[in-house]
Amino acid sequence: MSMTQEALRLSGVSKKFGTVAANRNVSITIPKGSIHAVAGENGAGKSTLAKMIYGLYRPDSGSIAVNGKTVSMNSPKDAIALGIGMVHQHFMLVPTFTVAENIMLGAEEKALFASISLKKTAESIRILSERYGMPVDPEALTGSLSVGEEQRVEILKVLYRKAEILILDEPTAVLAPQETDRLFAVLRSLRDKGKTILIITHKLDEVLSLADRVSVMRKGEVTGTVECRNTSKTELARMMIGRNVLLRVENPAPAPLKPLLAVDKLCCRTQKGAMKLDNLSFTVRAGEIFGIAGVEGNGQSELLSILCGLNDRKNPLSGTIRLDGTIITGKSPAEIASLGVSHIPEDRLKHAVIRSFSVTENILFGRQREQRFRKGAGFDRKTLDAYARELAERYDIRFDDIHKQSLGSLSGGNQQKVVVARELDRPALKLLILAQPTRGVDIGAIELIHRSIIETRDKGVAVLLISSELDELITLSTRIGCLYNGSLRKVFTEEEVAEGRTDEEAFEHEIGLHIT
């Protein structure tokens, strides 16, 4: 391949935010006139990568070359000048402007009071939209357009600025299936006319039906780049959720008792009618860890929010969830927690901690109603302090000052240990819900967290584990359910999981078949 045919080349690009490596040594080459997909779970580093290519972030190390020439971009302006355009996931359009006005916004004549030639713009928009099969009326008000049409305007905006390389960030997230098909037709026609397209997505079906090549990212690294015609969904899913080399914790066979959590024919739709959970049924027994495997977006977040009482009450819901016989659907988060339910949410910084609070205040967070911490209208600071120190000791939480240091200044692993300590130590704990409990956590902390989870299980707590790490699921779970499109497609029994542990690779492959 000669140099001129390369539209974009990333060589060893790395980017860190604080101590977190968002991108590590990423190298991707994209030939001119091709569609290249970057796939990965949320938080894998896809968006950071796109923002570096578009000049929003500067890489810490490594280089970016456009059309064979190494470039250094300080802002999107530089990227636009190099012929790179980006269609953001959330559209950046002014609803009270017409399509033509929106498209020329930011690309007007230089002088402040130069007349704006709307007619000329409208004409070139018409030509562009005909050439690439994107019918749109330049005079229409943007606010009156459908989502699919708005996206077309965004794409036209980029083409109007003479972009040769188009970056699309999760372009189908907001689209209905028919609109997705039309978008793909447009993207193919753009490619056939020589444009280079980089599409960021976590939907594997779309990758396979649209892209020529795909790079899979995981934890900031590219785990592989393959030709789409030579790969399968299963292989991509394995690359995406893959495996860590973990220190294996001892996991003696448990002796599960009676069912504690019973989910029965749970159905949930969005207000627009999209089915998120479809007749989902399963039970979790006391003393077992029930793992749920699945690619993100198959109903995990809906299930979690219903379990915690945080679901949007406007969304139609049917079916029941019983905790030890008590129906919990419809109860408030505080009522559910008081029944002995702990939850470690996926996005700990957003939901599980208050960043500006101290370690002690965060140990208390969500458990502030417990009698033992009370004293009059306030808290028994002595008891609380002793308790926080005890947990810190037991869970090896490291900090400089338990009262003055804000939790936000601790490392990710230590923050998660605070959450795990607090939730696992809840009195009269019956059900522990874990969502990606070790995401963004270093190996040492992972081992400690895994061991604590197993200890909790051995105390007779029912544990529900939702994870995108297959090896985490296999290491910890007593049984594993495979979630696909809102229902469990397959549940591996205790025997099957125990057997699977003897040949993990084959077992991962088998699970992969059921979640795609």
Next chain:
Amino acid sequence: MKTRIRRIFIPFAAVAAAGLSGMAIIFMTGRDPSEIVGRLFNATLGSGYGTGQVLFKTTTLIFTGLAVALPFKARLFNIGGEGQLQVAAFSAAVTGAMLPSSLPPIAAVPLTACAAMAAGGIWGASAGVLKVRFGVNEVISTIMLNFIAQALIGYLLTSHFAVPSTEHTAETGSSSMLPGLDEIAGIFRGSPLNVSIFGAIAVAILSSLFLFRTRAGYELRAVGAQPDAASYAGIGSKRYILAVMGAAGAIAGLGAMNLVSGYKHYYETGMTAGIGFSGIAVALLAGAHPLWIVPAALFFGFLEYGGLAVGAYVPRDIFMIIQAITILLVIIGTARKT
């Protein structure tokens, strides 16, 4: 740790810088800054009367400052101290005037205070209801409620409660009057300073204890810091929005007690004007911390009375400029760290 020092350092630096620029402005008006500053301190801290006047202004500002600071902890911006203070002042004056003079002060004072707090509290809580029920931004609703308060009180005063051919209500009975410090201890002679100042300091301390020592305060701060996380922890934010807005209005209402029961003994058009807004400045300077409200209010009280006292030599507006510059510098200083 570093940000802690910075947080304390910024307000002091802002006050110093604003003071210096005030002197520069005085110099530009052709006056000798050192002479004016000398007169300023002489007129305020130089006499018992002047100090009393400063502390009297400080008292109301502590209350209106707290009325902004507490909602701020729940990430609510209460611009409505002005209206809350106004309805409370009117309510206190009317209640005080209606109470029979035979009622002993031990009953009359609490009754008047309740009337003031209820009026202010209802005004504050209305903004809370609009926010919780209809999602109306509290900045908008409190500003609108200020206008409504002004019009409503204006109407009630002129059509029903004003002493004929005046712009004030009838004088309250002596039993609802708060004793002045001059009266009980013979200090700050002739100044309007009254026992309300002890109430103001007590409310500031109680607010601080509430925020940092009680469960409700803890939950309130969680709602303000990260509403999403608070709902995960089972904390209902709506209750707190309602409660803190109501409490803020009630505290502003106590500020009205200082003005009405402690000093004027009637409600007069314009007597509360601007004090609610100054409370915003006090809260910003104090970083919304209830205890820092006290020195911040003292600083603004000093400038406000000082501006009046040296008004014969330099325009009072210079002191308003100093106040404004202080706040701008505090905002710049705190915004930079994010």
